[in-house]
Amino acid sequence: MAAGRAIAARLQPPALIMLIGDLGAGKTTLAKGIVEALGAAAGEEVLSPTFSLIHEYGASPKVYHIDLYRLDRVPELETLGLEDLWRRPAVVIVEWGEKFDRELPGERIEIRLRCNDDDSRTIEIAQPAAVADRLPRRRRI
Ligand SMILES: Nc1ncnc2c1ncn2[C@@H]1O[C@H](COP(=O)(O)OP(=O)(O)OP(=O)(O)O)[C@@H](O)[C@H]1O
Ligand SMILES: [Mg+2]
Secondary structure, eight states: OHHHHHHHTTOOSSEEEEEEOSTTSSHHHHHHHHHHHTTSSOGGGOOOOTTTSEEEEOSTTOEEEEEOTTOOSHHHHHTTOTHHHHTSSOEEEEESGGGGTTTSOSSOEEEEEEEOTTSOEEEEEEOOHHHHTTSOSSOOO
């Protein structure tokens, strides 16, 4: 939740955030922190969109939380009409987006989550040069 707040404070919509990590790495938990810090919804209202694929929160900015775990083929992805989202001044958070690396916009912030042996998480943020100056290079929370 703290990492989500730190990231949200530096976001300027439009922004595409890809959360990358194994099952249970904490992608949805980080998304809760980001959504809550953006004032789009309370953290406990943010549930995994594994079955619904897309959840929409808030107004300004609108936040879309997407989980592509259950999709395997590009035609399935196309039925979601995501192109429409890229044109909006929204924050779009995607879990399992790396499955469709080439179909999703290259202008994105990639956040990698790794579980450590002590159950803490290592979070790595890589972003295009265009937003590099708005995010910290390295930060411990
Ligand atoms: N930073 C953390 N430290 C310890 N436990 C965590 C952390 N982040 C998440 N968890 C716990 O790990 C479990 C899975 O978290 P979460 O649902 O966020 O993972 P996920 O990466 O979204 O998984 P999935 O790939 O299934 O969508 C939850 O029980 C959550 O409470
Ligand atoms: Mg999840």
